[in-house]
Structures are given as C-alpha cells and as structure tokens.
Amino acid sequence: NVDHKLEPTSIQHSDVKAQEEVVTYEVNKQVAVIRMGSKPVNAVSSHLKSSIEEKVSEANKDTNVKAIVLMSAIPGFFIAGADITEFKPKTKTEDPTTRLPSRLEGSTKPIVAAIDGFCLGGGLETAMGCTARVATPNSRLGLPELNLGIIPGWGGTQRLPRLIGVKKAMELMLTMKPISGKEAHDLKLVDQLCESNQLLSTAIQLALSIDMSKNIKSLHRQDRLESKAELEQIFAHLEKMVDPRQPQQRQALNAVKAGVTRGGDEGLVAEEEESFNVHKPTAKALQHLFFAERATSKIPNVPAYNKKINSVGVIGGGTMGGGIAIACLENGIKVTLKEVNQKFLDAGLERIKNTFKSKLERKRINQKQFDAALNNLTGTISYEGFQTLDCVIEAVLEIVDLKKSVFKDLSKHCNKECILGTNTSTIDIESIASDLDCRDRIIGLHFFSPANVMPLLEIIRTSHTSNEIIAAGLQLSKQLRKTPVVVKNCVGFAVNRIFFPYGGAAGFLVDRGVHPYRIDKALKNFGFGVGPFRMSDIVGLDVGVMTSNSMKGAYSDRAYDGQLKQIMVDQKRLGDKVGRGYYIKGKPDEEGIADLIKASQNRANNPKPLKNQNEFTDADIQEILLLPVVNEACRVVQENLVYRVSDLDVASVMGMNFPRFRGGIVAWADVFLGAKKTFEKLDRLYQETGMEMFKPCEYLKKCADNNKSLESGL
Numbered sequence: 151n152v153d154h155k156l157e158p159t160s161i162q163h164s165d166v167k168a169q170e171e172v173v174t175y176e177v178n179k180q181v182a183v184i185r186m187g188s189k190p191v192n193a194v195s196s197h198l199k200s201s202i203e204e205k206v207s208e209a210n211k212d213t214n215v216k217a218i219v220l221m222s223a224i225p226g227f228f229i230a231g232a233d234i235t236e237f238k239p240k241t242k243t244e245d246p247t248t249r250l251p252s253r254l255e256g257s258t259k260p261i262v263a264a265i266d267g268f269c270l271g272g273g274l275e276t277a278m279g280c281t282a283r284v285a286t287p288n289s290r291l292g293l294p295e296l297n298l299g300i301i302p303g304w305g306g307t308q309r310l311p312r313l314i315g316v317k318k319a320m321e322l323m324l325t326m327k328p329i330s331g332k333e334a335h336d337l338k339l340v341d342q343l344c345e346s347n348q349l350l351s352t353a354i355q356l357a358l359s360i361d362m363s364k365n366i367k368s369l370h371r372q373d374r375l376e377s378k379a380e381l382e383q384i385f386a387h388l389e390k391m392v393d394p395r396q397p398q399q400r401q402a403l404n405a406v407k408a409g410v411t412r413g414g415d416e417g418l419v420a421e422e423e424e425s426f427n428v429h430k431p432t433a434k435a436l437q438h439l440f441f442a443e444r445a446t447s448k449i450p451n452v453p454a455y456n457k458k459i460n461s462v463g464v465i466g467g468g469t470m471g472g473g474i475a476i477a478c479l480e481n482g483i484k485v486t487l488k489e490v491n492q493k494f495l496d497a498g499l500e501r502i503k504n505t506f507k508s509k510l511e512r513k514r515i516n517q518k519q520f521d522a523a524l525n526n527l528t529g530t531i532s533y534e535g536f537q538t539l540d541c542v543i544e545a546v547l548e549i550v551d552l553k554k555s556v557f558k559d560l561s562k563h564c565n566k567e568c569i570l571g572t573n574t575s576t577i578d579i580e581s582i583a584s585d586l587d588c589r590d591r592i593i594g595l596h597f598f599s600p601a602n603v604m605p606l607l608e609i610i611r612t613s614h615t616s617n618e619i620i621a622a623g624l625q626l627s628k629q630l631r632k633t634p635v636v637v638k639n640c641v642g643f644a645v646n647r648i649f650f651p652y653g654g655a656a657g658f659l660v661d662r663g664v665h666p667y668r669i670d671k672a673l674k675n676f677g678f679g680v681g682p683f684r685m686s687d688i689v690g691l692d693v694g695v696m697t698s699n700s701m702k703g704a705y706s707d708r709a710y711d712g713q714l715k716q717i718m719v720d721q722k723r724l725g726d727k728v729g730r731g732y733y734i735k736g737k738p739d740e741e742g743i744a745d746l747i748k749a750s751q752n753r754a755n756n757p758k759p760l761k762n763q764n765e766f767t768d769a770d771i772q773e774i775l776l777l778p779v780v781n782e783a784c785r786v787v788q789e790n791l792v793y794r795v796s797d798l799d800v801a802s803v804m805g806m807n808f809p810r811f812r813g814g815i816v817a818w819a820d821v822f823l824g825a826k827k828t829f830e831k832l833d834r835l836y837q838e839t840g841m842e843m844f845k846p847c848e849y850l851k852k853c854a855d856n857n858k859s860l861e862s863g864l
C-alpha cells in the first residue's frame with residue numbers, strides 16, 4: 151500500500167538535458183580517440199551510451215585503427231555515472247549484456263579508459279568494461295550507487311571484486327566513498343598512473359601494447375579473488391555488516407556472492423535481478439534527496455556573487471563562535487575573533503588553537519595546514535580593523551538588547567558592503583534589525599553545533615535583507631563547504647521550528663507510560679544516531695528548555711512540556727555536561743530513572759495510557775514522534791517560509807541527522823506513507839488525544855483531499 155506520489159523536485163534539469171551530447175572521434179597514431187563531452191558531468195544518458203557504442207563500432211570496423219582510447223572532453227570529469235534524471239522504475243529485467251560496459255568488453259580491439267577526474271558509478275563500471283585503465287593520481291573513482299538506493303547495475307558488483315578482490319570491492323560499495331587514482335593504482339584497479347598532460351599519450355601507448363589474444367576480460371578474471379577460505383570469512387563478516395533498513399546493501403552483497411560462486415556471466419544476471427528488486431521506496435527517497443541537496447542554493451532573483459569572502463569577524467568566542475571561527479579557518483578564511491575582555495578572548499583563542507592542535511595530533515591535518523589556520527587567526531577586544539572585513543557573524547549570548555547593541559556597533563564600524571550575520575537560534579532577527587539603516591545587510595547565519603562539523607547552514611532572510619546579501623550568504627556556505635537552506639524569518643527557522651513537536655511528543659508518551667529508553671530505541675531503529683532523550687543529554691537539558699521556551703512562546707497551541715523534563719531539570723540532571731541526565735555518563739540508569747518517571751506521571755495526573763506499554767510497536771512510537779514534525783513542516787510550507795518543500799528534507803537530514811535513507815522528513819511521509827495516510831494517522835491521534843500538535847494543518851489536509859504529494863507545494 152505504498153503511495154509513490156513523490157513528484158520531482160522543482161529543480162530544473164533542462165540545462166543538463168539541453169546540452170548537446172558531443173562524442174568526437176579522431177584517429178591518432180592508429181588509435182581511435184573517443185572523447186565524451188556531455189556537460190556538465192558526462193552522465194551517461196541513453197543518448198550518450200548509443201553515441202559511444204556507435205563510435206566504438208566504427209573503430210572496430212576502421213582498418214586503420216588498432217586500438218581505442220575512451221576519454222572525456224570535460225575537465226575534471228571522466229563520467230559521473232548513469233544519468234539519474236533518466237531513472238524510472240523498471241517493469242521487467244533486461245539483458246545485462248546490452249549494458250555499455252559489456253558492449254565495450256565485447257570490442258575486438260583493445261580499449262583503454264583514460265581517466266582524469268570523477269569516475270563514479272556507471273562511469274567506473276564503464277572503465278572496468280574497458281581492457282585497461284590509465285588515471286591521474288587525483289582522479290576520484292568509486293561506486294556510490296547504494297547512496298541512491300540502487301546497486302551498481304552495470305556489472306560493478308561483478309567486475310570490481312574480480313579486479314581488486316571482494317573485501318576491498320565491498321568496502322568501496324558500502325562506504326560509497328571514492329578513492330584517488332593513486333589508491334586505485336595501488337589496488338591494481340588502474341593499470342597506469344600519469345599526470346593530466348601525459349594522459350592521452352600514455353593511454354595511446356598502453357592501448358597499442360595490448361595483445362587481445364592474451365587478454366582476459368575483467369568479468370572472467372580469477373587471479374585477484376581471495377581464496378575460498380578467505381571468502382567464507384569475508385562473507386560471514388559482511389552478513390553482519392549490512393543494514394537491514396537499507397535493502398540495497400544486502401542486494402549488492404547477494405549479487406557479489408552470486409558472481410563469485412557462479413561465475414561472472416551468471417553474476418551479471420543475478421545483479422540484474424537484484425537491481426530489479428531494489429526496495430523502490432528507499433531508492434525513490436534517496437534519489438529525491440540527491441536532487442534536493444543540489445536545489446537548495448537555487449534562489450529566484452538572487453544575483454551571481456562574484457567575490458570571494460576572505461575575512462570574517464566572529465563576535466563571541468564561546469562554543470558557537472569558536473566553532474564558526476574553526477569552520478572559517480579550515481577553509482582558508484581569515485578570522486578576527488572579538489570578545490568583551492582579554493580574559494574571555496584568551497580563553498576563546500585557546501579553545502580554537504587546542505582544536506587545531508588535536509587535529510594535528512590525530513593527523514587530520516598536516517603542519518602546513520595547522521600553521522596556515524593559526525596564522526589566519528587574530529583576536530581583539532575592540533572594533534579596530536572591522537572596517538575591512540567582508541563579513542561579521544555575531545554569536546553572543548541570546549539576549550535581545552545585547553544583540554541590538556552589537557549590530558548598532560557593527561553599523562558604525564563595518565564597511566557598507568559587509569555582510570552582517572547573526573547566529574541567533576531563538577531571537578527574532580527582524581527585531582534586531584528593525585531600526586538600523588544597515589538592515590538590508592543583516593542576515594541570519596544559523597550554524598548547528600558543532601559548527602565546524604555539522605553540514606547545514608540556515609540562511610535567514612528578514613523582510614529587509616537584500617538579494618545581494620542572500621547571494622553573499624550562499625557564497626559563504628559554498629566556501630565553508632556547507633549546504634545552505636534559505637528560510638524566511640520565523641521563530642525556530644526551519645530545523646528547530648519543525649522539530650519542536652518531536653521533544654513534546656516524546657514527553658507526551660512518557661507521561662502516558664512509555665519508557666524513555668524504549669522511545670530512544672525505537673528512534674534509533676528508525677535510523678537516528680541517538681534517540682530524543684539521549685540527544686537531550688548531549689545538548690544539555692537547560693539548553694533544550696531555553697529553546698523549547700522560545701518555541702512555546704510562538705506556537706503555544708501545539709507545545710507540550712513533558713513533566714519528566716522539568717523534574718530532571720529540578721534535580722540538576724542536566725545531561726552529559728554534569729555527567730547525569732536521562733542517562734548517567736551515557737549509560738542507562740534504569741533504577742534511578744524509574745522513580746522519576748513515576749513522579750512525572752503523577753505530576754501529569756496519570757493520564758489514561760494510549761495503550762498498554764507492551765503494545766507499542768516501534769512504528770507506533772516513531773509515528774507519534776515524527777508525524778507532528780511532518781505536520782509542522784507542512785505548516786512551514788503553508789506559511790511560504792521556504793523556497794521549495796524539499797529544502798525541509800535537506801534541513802532535517804543535515805540539521806537533525808534524520809536518516810538520509812528515509813529521504814528527509816516530508817519525503818519520508820510522502821514515500822513511505824503517502825499524504826492521505828499521513829493525514830488519517832494524524833487525525834486519529836488528534837481525535838484520541840485532543841492534542842493540537844496532531845491536528846493536521848490546512849496544507850496537509852489539502853494535499854490529502856486532492857490526492858497530491860506533500861512535496862507538490864500545491
């Protein structure tokens with residue numbers, strides 16, 4: 151009963167499609183050189199595939215040609231994979247020998263793949279179908295298909311194990327991370343390494359040296375597979391490694407196993423069957439996210455920003471300010487850290503330096519990077535030098551008047567083009583900016599803690615923020631290698647706003663008799679790294695209370711404060727920073743917490759349990775916590791606060807660690823439940839409990855009534 155109503159995101163692929171796919175053919179020293187030039191990334195569309203096949207066939211017929219080189223005309227990209235925009239659900243299995251790599255492997259003349267840049271998915275599979283491979287040391291080779299919910303379906307599960315062994319091949323597939331050309335050469339996946347300017351000549355030389363009568367196809371190699379005994383061990387280990395929630399992992403393993411035991415040709419057939427049976431909702435969710443992540447920076451009417459941000463002032467050297475400074479320094483941006491007095495400044499600078507020292511010790515960075523980062527860091531207790539900064543981000547205490555006075559100072563001390571950012575998470579940015587003449591340059595730049603680690607940057611625009619400053623914010627996110635989500639000003643912005651009912655619903659369940667550890671387990675099983683109570687310990691219960699108070703102020707009708715949280719705070723069990731919260735030093739405290747739970751239920755006047763504690767399934771708990779979040783996300787859409795619905799999927803995955811294989815908060819509801827079922831489930835919870843957080847909002851109701859997906863934006 152899965153509803154597959156998820157519609158394509160609003161991203162325009164027309165520019166990918168509109169590019170003419172150019173495959174050129176020339177003969178150089180009796181070698182046919184076939185160059186692929188399908189912008190932007192040489193994704194293999196059906197058209198590019200047939201163009202390559204045509205040229206290979208031409209070369210095979212051309213009596214002047216002894217060998218073939220396949221390379222790219224696009225700098226930085228060999229092939230980024232199959233064209234994802236052409237993916238559609240298969241209605242039947244296909245003949246795997248018609249795939250491009252098998253076609254290339256059938257060539258009577260040797261083909262050398264000359265790789266310089268990204269060589270991913272179907273790109274690497276194509277290269278493995280060639281007779282040999284030459285690559286530049288910094289090329290990136292990998293099979294990231296599992297990240298799209300599918301398996302390498304062009305022979306990757308067969309040829310890669312036969313070229314580098316099962317252990318390494320499965321590692322590449324499961325981690326989805328590309329390796330460098332140099333590493334690929336060490337693994338013998340690549341036959342020869344050379345620099346970019348030598349690529350063609352090296353490939354030609356290699357191609358001419360290959361004797362096809364002695365060549366063994368990648369698909370039939372045996373010499374690099376592990377021994378039978380080793381394989382048994384490897385497979386036993388992999389059986390335990392694959393995540394049952396991500397069926398594509400098991401399917402890739404099945405295909406590899408089939409090939410190793412039954413031979414490459416039968417392996418290809420098994421791979422096709424596994425490909426056909428991939429779990430479609432997971433694939434849909436992950437492919438949706440791929441495009442959603444690339445769409446967030448596309449904001450209408452925002453001009454191109456052609457400058458680089460070279461210098462950032464950070465006001466406040468606490469946890470957030472320090473993290474922001476580190477993020478900038480790690481990406482080559484000069485930082486001026488400002489504090490109110492020398493003591494605080496020294497402490498702030500020390501924390502930043504210690505972070506880099508620890509990175510150096512753990513070999514995450516080298517000495518050169520360490521020196522460069524610290525040379526780019528200066529501290530100050532005045533506004534001296536602020537006149538030349540490109541951007542300033544304030545991260546002072548969450549006190550409105552304090553923030554106002556900081557921005558008043560900044561309006562005097564910064565130049566007229568400086569981006570004036572606030573990292574507030576709870577204060578109305580409109581009110582900070584209201585009476586300043588620089589209000590068009592004031593923007594929310596909301597980092598997530600730890601700011602140098604979390605990949606999301608919320609960019610908040612007030613009614614005054616100019617498009618140029620939005621462009622500058624997008625540029626900053628690019629330089630910091632973060633994914634931006636642009637949100638119009640509202641309390642909680644995107645992530646805190648849509649997730650505020652999550653904690654409320656968890657508290658609500660505890661008051662009705664469900665154990666917090668049971669709730670944490672259900673959410674972990676869903677795919678979150680930690681459940682809501684463990685998360686609360688990590689963040690700090692006092693911080694959680696402050697955030698939820700500001701949410702309560704704005705959205706009181708749907709707020710719910712579990713009694714347990716208050717009891718914990720009263721008992722000074724504030725979480726990891728004091729060693730005691732819902733857990734003690736991260737470990738369950740069954741005994742200690744039992745009395746507190748009882749007390750909380752008493753305080754809540756022992757409301758009628760929804761059902762017996764043992765009757766709650768994981769799915770019940772997950773839905774009670776997450777459906778109100780979907781509902782709030784729909785409200786954000788209803789209020790027109792984001793540019794596209796899928797931005798909230800990206801925000802949930804990157805800001806809250808919502809499991810990416812579920813596609814993001816709205817996509818999850820759409821793909822795995824459907825709008826109608828989401829509406830019905832929420833409505834039933836609302837009828838049963840009378841709690842406003844479950845009352846389906848207008849937008850959700852409209853989607854359900856009109857049989858539209860929640861991503862449709864209506």
Ligand code: CAA
Pocket residue numbers: 162163165166190191193194230231232233234235268270271272273275294295298301302303304306441444445
């Ligand atoms: N198909 C279609 N479009 C693709 C694409 C693909 N495989 N890879 C990238 N694009 C598009 C992007 O959507 C983007 O389009 P817009 O400009 O319209 O947003 C454009 O190409 C540029 O991509 P990025 O913005 O991601 O550029 P980047 O330089 O930051 O990253 C990259 C380049 C690392 C190659 C990244 O694009 C990427 O990871 N691509 C996907 C790689 C992948 O998953 N390959 C496997 C595909 S599935 C497959 O091959 C199945 C199989 O087994 C045969």
